[in-house]
Amino acid sequence: MRKIAHTNHRTLSQRVYNDALKTAMTDRVMLPDRLLTQRSHLHDASPALGALYDSYSWAAHSLKARAWLQAAFVFNFLLMSFDYLVSPSLLMATLVIRGFMISSILLGLHMLWGRQRACWIQGATLLAVSATIMIGTGALGALGGVSMFERYITGALFTVATAILFFPIEFRWTVIAVVAAILLHAGMLIIGPVPDPLLALSTSCFYSGVIIAFASTRKATLRSQWNSFKSKIRELRDQEALASLNAELQVFANLDPLTGIQNRRSTQEDIARIWDDPAYAKPAIAFLMLDIDNFKQLNDTFGHAAGDDCIKGVANKISLALRDGDIVSRYGGEEFLVVLTGTTASDAFAVAERIRKFVESFRLRTLGDVPASRVTISIGLALWQGDDTPEMLIKRADEALYDAKHRGKNQTVVAAPVQDINACAGQGHRQKAHYVA
Structure with missing residues (x-):
């Protein structure tokens, strides 16, 4: 069943991808040739072009987001065994938090990315991942005691950092998810079972810098993807023009120049x-x-x-x-x-x-x-x-x-x-x- 769903998603995304490229290649009013050679940003695009690019971006990159969610879902189940080995008393908590709550949310988000949604919905999925991972893991860490708490929430922060690199969403939603992860991390350090809150907060600042660096990388990636989209359209238009020119040349090569009949x-x-x-x-x-x-x-x-x-x-x-x-x-x-x-x-x-x-x-x-x-x-x-x-x-x-x-x-x-x-x-x-x- 999962294989069928994966195939359906791949087929759908391929169709959306091809339709977006075809429209962008042929509609020179929405995407004029001059825009392909000028330096520009996605926010400079018209609403119609922005919507078209969203379709292209979802089709081109949604598979990565679903792959991350699928990997996180499997890894979350593997961590249930780790929780039990570290602290057998966490068995019931990990079954409820990891086995039911986190797994259900990850599975639901995986299904949500099976087809294109509104930009704000796609953006909110990263916020949902950030809150789910931080709160769920933090709760398990708190139940496990001082020895587990800091390691668990730090691991959760890095998990969110990896998600930032995989989700093809608007940068503003990346910023929102990063801020939410940092605030949850800092807040849990303040109220959680840590021996030295000030030291924990200073450590949190370091890890926050790391996740901000990940977010900066994501911004550069989004800019690169936009430029890659323009380059691809320019290449397709050049290929179309070249094919048309070759066809015309072939016609001329087959005709007698004086009479216009075949040579x-x-x-x-x-x-x-x-x-x-x-x-x-x-x-x-x-x-x-x-x-x-x-x-x-x-x-x-x-x-x-x-x-x-x-x-x-x-x-x-x-x-x-x-x-x-x-x-x-x-x-x-x-x-x-x-x-x-x-x-x-x-x-x-x-x-x-x-x-x-x-x-x-x-x-x-x-x-x-x-x-x-x-x-x-x-x-x-x-x-x-x-x-x-x-x-x-x-x-x-x-x-x-x-x-x-x-x-x-x-x-x-x-x-x-x-x-x-x-x-x-x-x-x-x-x-x-x-x-x-």
């Missing part, structure tokens, strides 16, 4: 992925190699700027003519590669002809009184056959493209006999469809 390298990666993925049926793959007709003449006549506009315009027309999932890339200067998946011979030919017609409708506008120039492309179509590799398929598509140029340009040539291609060529494109063995 040759990224398309080769996509082809390799398709070829290795059994979800893509090889017989349903086709490659189109496309080249702008008379591009050198156009470039020489109208200039390189017009040539760039022509390439961009053709790339746009090709993209508009494709289906969802088809891949188009700029393969060379004025050459393009289209990869079709999930296609048939007739569908592939229809896509090629649609591209050719879209480009044929494109008009390149030039400066001056020169009429807009008509642009056409030639296309080589290769469908997967046998044991074709991507390189073999590209080569066959390229050979078909060369044949299309040789036959008069502005047409689609199929690289190898494919079933039903004659029917496709006969549906209004017979004069444009040719075959290369």
Whole structure:
């Protein structure tokens, strides 16, 4: 049962921890970037940021508080045997004080820290620990006589000092608990069974200095935790920005800078992925190699700027003519590669002809009184056959493209006999469809 409760607390605290970090990382109004680099204190934070940090602090450190309470609970039971060995007459008192009162309070506080509470409740737990340990142990020491009293209350003071280091609470509550422990220690020395009260009080001052030093350490720890929280958020935001930048760079690295479509390298990666993925049926793959007709003449006549506009315009027309999932890339200067998946011979030919017609409708506008120039492309179509590799398929598509140029340009040539291609060529494109063995 205890293991289940521990697991539930860990799961809850992890969820609260992640939610707090996510909110702090994304909400730049509540936690602006400038606050992450400036020196600041928790009390300078807005109420919303303070509440968020409280959730983070509880999630990050509550396990330590519960661990201390659990250890104190076990140690308290072990001390019952020690009490009996030192003074058998304390058996009934230790059963009541340690076995029932102190143990019940420690167990209740352990359960209380199982989920986040209001800051004042969490802070008051340390005060409750301080009062419980000091009063309970002091009462047992008094019942044990002079020889036990000072040692018991001094041990209790050191026990409270260790608790100060483990409880993730506001510093003001740490101060309250420390003051309460010191006053109880001094008060019990004054009214308790000690041979020399003045000497006992001077000793109390020494031990009080020790516990105050512990409290000072706790203050430094709280400041360090606040700065660590800011550093973690800054690191997460930097990582997010870097990941976003890397994603943008990856996109740019995969695109042709002139046309905005994929470049040759990224398309080769996509082809390799398709070829290795059994979800893509090889017989349903086709490659189109496309080249702008008379591009050198156009470039020489109208200039390189017009040539760039022509390439961009053709790339746009090709993209508009494709289906969802088809891949188009700029393969060379004025050459393009289209990869079709999930296609048939007739569908592939229809896509090629649609591209050719879209480009044929494109008009390149030039400066001056020169009429807009008509642009056409030639296309080589290769469908997967046998044991074709991507390189073999590209080569066959390229050979078909060369044949299309040789036959008069502005047409689609199929690289190898494919079933039903004659029917496709006969549906209004017979004069444009040719075959290369």
